[in-house]
Amino acid sequence: MEQYVIKGGVPLSGEVEIGGAKNAALAILAAAIMTDETVTIDNLPDVRDINVLLDAIAGIGAKVERIDSHTVKINGSYIDCLCVDYDSMKKIRASYYLLGALLGKYKEAEVALPGGCNIGSRPMDLHIKGFKALGASVELRNGAVAVEAKELVGTHIYLDKVSVGATINVMMAAVMADGKTTIENAAKEPHVVDVANFLNSMGANIRGAGTDVIRIVGVESLHKTDYSVIPDQIEAGTFMFAAAATHGDILVKNVIPKHLEATSAKLLEAGCRIEEFDDAVRVSAAGTLHNTQVTTLPYPGFPTDMQPQMAVVLGIAQGTSTVTESIFENRFKYVDELTRMGADIKVESNVAIINGVDHYMGARVSAPDLRAGAALVIAGLAAEGITVIDDIHFIERGYEEFPEKLSRVGAKIEKVSTEKEIQKFTLKVS
Numbered sequence: 289m290e291q292y293v294i295k296g297g298v299p300l301s302g303e304v305e306i307g308g309a310k311n312a313a314l315a316i317l318a319a320a321i322m323t324d325e326t327v328t329i330d331n332l333p334d335v336r337d338i339n340v341l342l343d344a345i346a347g348i349g350a351k352v353e354r355i356d357s358h359t360v361k362i363n364g365s366y367i368d369c370l371c372v373d374y375d376s377m378k379k380i381r382a383s384y385y386l387l388g389a390l391l392g393k394y395k396e397a398e399v400a401l402p403g404g405c406n407i408g409s410r411p412m413d414l415h416i417k418g419f420k421a422l423g424a425s426v427e428l429r430n431g432a433v434a435v436e437a438k439e440l441v442g443t444h445i446y447l448d449k450v451s452v453g454a455t456i457n458v459m460m461a462a463v464m465a466d467g468k469t470t471i472e473n474a475a476k477e478p479h480v481v482d483v484a485n486f487l488n489s490m491g492a493n494i495r496g497a498g499t500d501v502i503r504i505v506g507v508e509s510l511h512k513t514d515y516s517v518i519p520d521q522i523e524a525g526t527f528m529f530a531a532a533a534t535h536g537d538i539l540v541k542n543v544i545p546k547h548l549e550a551t552s553a554k555l556l557e558a559g560c561r562i563e564e565f566d567d568a569v570r571v572s573a574a575g576t577l578h579n580t581q582v583t584t585l586p587y588p589g590f591p592t593d594m595q596p597q598m599a600v601v602l603g604i605a606q607g608t609s610t611v612t613e614s615i616f617e618n619r620f621k622y623v624d625e626l627t628r629m630g631a632d633i634k635v636e637s638n639v640a641i642i643n644g645v646d647h648y649m650g651a652r653v654s655a656p657d658l659r660a661g662a663a664l665v666i667a668g669l670a671a672e673g674i675t676v677i678d679d680i681h682f683i684e685r686g687y688e689e690f691p692e693k694l695s696r697v698g699a700k701i702e703k704v705s706t707e708k709e710i711q712k713f714t715l716k717v718s
């Protein structure tokens with residue numbers, strides 16, 4: 289089993305280059321099968337979720353050609369199977385995008401119910417509501433969702449809750465439906481916009497992505513395109529929080545600062561200095577960190593995928609902070625681990641009450657999920673002493689070369705797989 293071992297207490301400083309957005313790329317890869325022509329997608333992050341989805345896409349027969357670690361060509365004309373099995377689905381939640389993509393293109397699909405991070409109950413009722421409204425019959429059988437339609441017909445769909453997955457899935461299913469579809473109460477996340485832009489570059493007619501009303505006029509077919517995925521706002525935010533927690537100074541490059549406004553606002557409130565450039569953000573935290581209150585909300589609110597990282601910063605800020613998680617009910621699993629590092633946090637229902645402590649202490653902890661794992665890395669970087677993080681496979685779902693990128697800004701972190709390597713690292717850094 290592999291771990292990260294970290295010697296904390298070094299203020300991080302320098303520059304870091306952010307990769308493509310995992311959550312945009314996953315939906316875009318699924319959407320790429322919707323044409324029979326070859327689609328080239330660039331700026332893909334080289335992370336586990338992307339590689340698992342590419343295997344699932346190849347598994348249904350599509351031709352997947354890796355050009356390099358960040359570029360792939362996909363040709364969906366070879367698809368010979370409309371079933372995605374549980375083996376692919378249990379590894380990543382986003383394989384549910386194949387449901388919307390296959391339904392939109394072939395009017396039929398059977399996809400096992402998805403896995404992904406255990407951050408709360410994650411129903412698909414809104415996806416299903418959208419497919420049904422477009423005219424599909426939906427059946428749950430043997431742990432899979434089977435969808436089928438003689439024809440898909442444009443319609444009016446109100447999503448009862450703001451859902452990124454349902455918005456994108458319904459958008460894909462509607463792209464080649466007959467007539468006009470309106471999605472109301474749509475998610476406005478940057479990756480929803482990126483997927484709409486991608487589909488439009490393939491000939492779709494989607495307007496309004498990025499607002500809460502998306503209008504789609506069905507087209508006959510989609511065609512080839514070359515597309516570059518947007519930068520990953522969550523990876524960027526993670527490095528911003530790492531700068532804050534270590535009292536460092538990092539220029540986070542290749543970002544869209546607009547996508548980071550909620551993160552920047554909270555870091556400002558916590559006493560950091562933020563400078564925005566055209567495609568970079570600099571975070572420095574020379575002085576004391578202050579308490580603040582944070583509530584996760586759909587975009588443009590504060591992202592739930594950044595909640596654990598923010599809490600780690602507030603854990604060493606002066607005073608009492610609160611973090612309210614309003615999207616997923618099980619996203620405080622890192623609190624017990626952080627407590628073992630000296631944090632003083634009490635969780636009451638969906639609110640974490642954080643009494644800032646002077647510093648964290650190195651400890652052996654386990655990553656409970658992707659973002660909580662990244663948050664524990666930040667805590668380890670800020671802590672006094674050595675931290676060992678188990679279960680880093682969760683972190684590798686969404687962060688490319690995480691230890692390498694952190695090392696480039698001065699962190700003392702290594703990926704190891706034996707106790708001997710941990711001891712060697714400890715000797716080297718002491």
Ligand SMILES: CC(=O)N[C@H]1[C@@H](OP(=O)(O)OP(=O)(O)OC[C@H]2O[C@@H](n3ccc(=O)[nH]c3=O)[C@H](O)[C@@H]2O)O[C@H](CO)[C@@H](O)[C@@H]1O
Nearest residue numbers: 311382409410411412413414415449450451452453454615
């Ligand atoms: C692969 C991917 O992009 N994952 C992201 C996506 O997940 P995902 O798309 O699964 O999250 P959603 O936006 O759909 O979930 C938002 C809320 O809606 C609820 N819901 C969702 C669908 C549904 O049919 N019924 C329903 O009740 C969920 O339980 C949750 O409370 O958006 C989340 C919220 O920004 C992020 O944390 C995830 O990182």
Ligand SMILES: C=C(OP(=O)(O)O)C(=O)O
Nearest residue numbers: 381382404405593658659
């Ligand atoms: C929770 C996440 O991913 P998923 O929805 O795939 O579990 C995430 O990217 O933070």
